[in-house]
Amino acid sequence: MRETIGIAIITCDRPKFFKKCLESIQADWYDEIVIINDGENNRELNHECNKGDVPIIKTKGREGVGKAKNKAFKYLLNKKCEHIFLVEDDIIFKKNAFNAYIKASKVTKVKHFNYCLHGQDNKINNKPNPRKIIDIRGTKVSLYFNIYGACSYYHRSVLEDIGLFDEKYINAMEHVDHTMHAITKKYHPPFRWFIDLENSNEYINDQDYNHDKSKIRTGDWMKDFRNGVERFKSKYKIDVTNPYQEYDGIDKVISYFKSI
Numbered sequence: 001m002r003e004t005i006g007i008a009i010i011t012c013d014r015p016k017f018f019k020k021c022l023e024s025i026q027a028d029w030y031d032e033i034v035i036i037n038d039g040e041n042n043r044e045l046n047h048e049c050n051k052g053d054v055p056i057i058k059t060k061g062r063e064g065v066g067k068a069k070n071k072a073f074k075y076l077l078n079k080k081c082e083h084i085f086l087v088e089d090d091i092i093f094k095k096n097a098f099n100a101y102i103k104a105s106k107v108t109k110v111k112h113f114n115y116c117l118h119g120q121d122n123k124i125n126n127k128p129n130p131r132k133i134i135d136i137r138g139t140k141v142s143l144y145f146n147i148y149g150a151c152s153y154y155h156r157s158v159l160e161d162i163g164l165f166d167e168k169y170i171n172a173m174e175h176v177d178h179t180m181h182a183i184t185k186k187y188h189p190p191f192r193w194f195i196d197l198e199n200s201n202e203y204i205n206d207q208d209y210n211h212d213k214s215k216i217r218t219g220d221w222m223k224d225f226r227n228g229v230e231r232f233k234s235k236y237k238i239d240v241t242n243p244y245q246e247y248d249g250i251d252k253v254i255s256y257f258k259s260i
Contacts, residue, residue: 005098006032006081008072010065011089013039017207019048024092029099032079038068065149066165066174073164077156084159088150090207091115097203101153104197107139109260111158111187112179115151115204116144116196132250133198136257140198143253147194149175151204158187166231173228173240180236189256190248191238 007030011018018035025033035049035056049056057071069086076084083102101113116122116130122144123129130142152175162181165174182188189195197203233239 002031003082003102004031004080005083005085005102006030006034006076006079007085007087007098008034008036008069008076009087009089010036010068010072011039011045012037012062012065012068014089015044015048018045018089020092020207021087021089022048022054024094025087026096029096030085032076032081034072034075036068036072038063038065064167064170064174066167066169066171069149069174070164070167073159077159082156084154084156086149086152086154091118091151092205092207093203094205095203097151097197097200098153100197100203104139104141105153105155108136108141108195108257110141110189110195111155112182113153113195113197114147114149114175114179115200116142116146116148116194117201117204118148118150118206121146128201130196130198131193132253134253134257142196142198142200143189143193144196145192145194147176147179150206155187158182158185161185162187168231169228170224172225173232176240177228177232177235180232180238186256186260190252192247193250193253 007025009021033054035054037045037056038059040061046056057075059068059071072086085098105111105113117128128142130144132143133140134143162185165178169177179188180191183191229241239245
């Protein structure tokens with residue numbers, strides 16, 4: 001039986017970004033697709049969805065990215081998808097990244113990946129700056145210091161085991177927490193060694209490189225971020241804002257790949 005691929009696009013009041021994102025995903029790249037609209041009712045967005053008979057789930061509006069993504073998880077799990085991708089609306093695809101992530105997952109045995117080249121923190125002069133590139137059974141993967149949730153891959157077994165996002169996080173740190181939970185169950189390499197395709201920038205582009213048009217990084221977002229940092233610290237004893245925090249070294253990373 002063919003393993004089904006499910007994609008969810010999470011959007012919030014950025015119809016132009018959403019349109020480009022949706023149009024960049026070819027129909028033969030997936031089996032199931034759903035749109036989660038966490039913004040206001042938007043005629044242009046609804047038109048784009050209806051045009052291709054794409055299902056849309058409307059939240060109550062600005063509920064937060066964690067709650068919106070949980071709706072996506074539930075929908076795609078209910079559709080029996082084996083491979084699940086969450087995509088935020090400022091991502092566009094140059095070619096089929098979905099198959100590339102699935103292939104990398106099968107070879108490396110890692111069941112959760114994040115696109116790590118969103119924004120600028122993992123780059124130097126706009127070029128990827130991984131901590132390490134490792135060849136695992138003929139497949140190269142890059143390991144980065146920072147993590148982003150703009151495009152994420154999960155094998156369904158990860159979600160069945162660790163569950164969904166902690167909705168007590170509001171628009172900050174929810175994806176970091178969820179990946180950390182995956183790390184504790186060995187679905188992902190150690191913290192601060194976030195795994196991505198070695199050449200993910202050949203598959204994926206940002207539409208908003210500096211987050212200038214972000215709908216969540218407004219108002220009290222810094223307060224939400226600080227609250228998220230404290231919640232994460234209380235759960236995992238890690239302060240992501242502390243430059244002196246110690247993390248596992250490359251030896252632990254190599255041991256991890258040997259163990260899975």
